[in-house]
Amino acid sequence: MRSQNRTSSQRSRIISVTALAAAGALALSGCSPEVQRGWLPTEKDTTSNTGILTDLWVNSWIAALIVGIITWALMLWCIVAYRRRKGATGFPRQISYNLPLEIFYTAIPLFLVVVFFYFTDRDQRAVDNPNANPDVTVNVVGKQWSWDFNYEQGGIVKEDVHESGIQAHLTGKEYDLEQLPTLYLPVDKSVTVELTSRDVIHSFWVPAFLQKRDMIPGKPNYMYFTPQKEGVYEGKCAELCGEYHSEMLFRVKVVSEAEFQAHLVGLEKGLLDEKYDRNPNLNEK
Numbered sequence: 001m002r003s004q005n006r007t008s009s010q011r012s013r014i015i016s017v018t019a020l021a022a023a024g025a026l027a028l029s030g031c032s033p034e035v036q037r038g039w040l041p042t043e044k045d046t047t048s049n050t051g052i053l054t055d056l057w058v059n060s061w062i063a064a065l066i067v068g069i070i071t072w073a074l075m076l077w078c079i080v081a082y083r084r085r086k087g088a089t090g091f092p093r094q095i096s097y098n099l100p101l102e103i104f105y106t107a108i109p110l111f112l113v114v115v116f117f118y119f120t121d122r123d124q125r126a127v128d129n130p131n132a133n134p135d136v137t138v139n140v141v142g143k144q145w146s147w148d149f150n151y152e153q154g155g156i157v158k159e160d161v162h163e164s165g166i167q168a169h170l171t172g173k174e175y176d177l178e179q180l181p182t183l184y185l186p187v188d189k190s191v192t193v194e195l196t197s198r199d200v201i202h203s204f205w206v207p208a209f210l211q212k213r214d215m216i217p218g219k220p221n222y223m224y225f226t227p228q229k230e231g232v233y234e235g236k237c238a239e240l241c242g243e244y245h246s247e248m249l250f251r252v253k254v255v256s257e258a259e260f261q262a263h264l265v266g267l268e269k270g271l272l273d274e275k276y277d278r279n280p281n282l283n284e285k
Contacts, residue, residue: 042208046233048226049127053210056123060116067112127211131224135189141272142195142202142215142237145244147181150271151264156189156257161267168247181250183235185227186260195221198277203239206252212238217277227254 037044038058044051082092136157139150146165153160165181185191195204197215204223205212213221237248255263 040210042210043229046227046229047209048228050208050210052123052126056119059119063112063116127224128222129224130222131190131192133190134192134224136186137192137194138183138185139194139196139271140183140204140215141198142204142241142248143198143276143278144200144242145237145248147183147248147250148198148272148276149181149183151267152271156186156261157264159269160271161264161269162272163267164272165250167244168249170247177251183250183252184260184263185252185254186257187227187230187254189257190226191224193223193225195223200241201239202237202241202248204235205238206233206235208233209252214239230254230256 033043036058037054038061040054040057042050042054044054133155135155137152137154139152141148141150146167148165149163151157151161151163163181166179168175168180193204195213195215197217199217201217202215203212204215209225211223211225213223215221231254233252233254235250235252237245239245241248
């Protein structure tokens with residue numbers, strides 16, 4: 001009887017510690033903006049997608065932390081409650097199987113996988129939902145080792161214009177970031193970005209947008225979002241694409257519509273099409 005009381009008391013202490021740890025983890029999530037966004041390199045209102053992706057990231061970690069705490073607590077409880085007692089001899093009574101426990105161990109992980117899949121699929125569909133009539137459609141073309149930007153006519157873009165980027169040459173000295181290829185986007189306007197490549201596989205990555213897409217020759221990829229916060233955001237190629245991959249840098253400037261239109265006026269007319277591609281499989285005669 002005394003052993004049972006001691007085991008029950010230990011179980012109560014472990015449950016209390018687990019509850020306090022879970023409550024503490026949830027309380028810490030409100031300590032600072034960095035913690036609230038899961039230490040991601042952006043704010044929730046940077047684009048129309050960053051809030052969705054931030055919530056998915058943070059909530060997934062909270063769920064994983066809770067599951068981990070419960071699992072560790074149960075392991076610790078088993079170690080303490082079923083340890084060998086002083087003076088005990090032999091092994092405790094062995095059980096070949098426990099059907100309810102085995103069903104529980106199978107059902108709970110399956111339930112967690114289904115829940116994670118549901119929220120991931122829901123948010124992925126929301127992020128990848130195409131814009132029916134985007135205000136801006138821009139074709140971003142990756143090339144060794146820079147970027148071309150084709151602003152296509154439609155929405156608030158009055159005519160086809162383009163801008164050809166030049167590779168950044170890094171020497172270890174301070175580099176003028178204003179020389180980097182810069183993609184201009186208007187704030188609070190829906191944007192469709194078509195991603196293509198002139199030669200090898202590249203990857204379009206703006207860390208502050210929390211999205212990254214491969215650029216595969218002959219297979220366009222797309223991103224859909226609405227910039228919601230003016231500013232300058234750094235971007236880079238995230239796919240090892242050759243000798244000067246590290247110099248394949250660019251910037252995204254989210255500006256007012258008036259500044260966006262003023263920038264378009266200064267660009268060259270027309271689009272840079274496939275004739276500039278360097279894929280030998282496509283250029284064979």
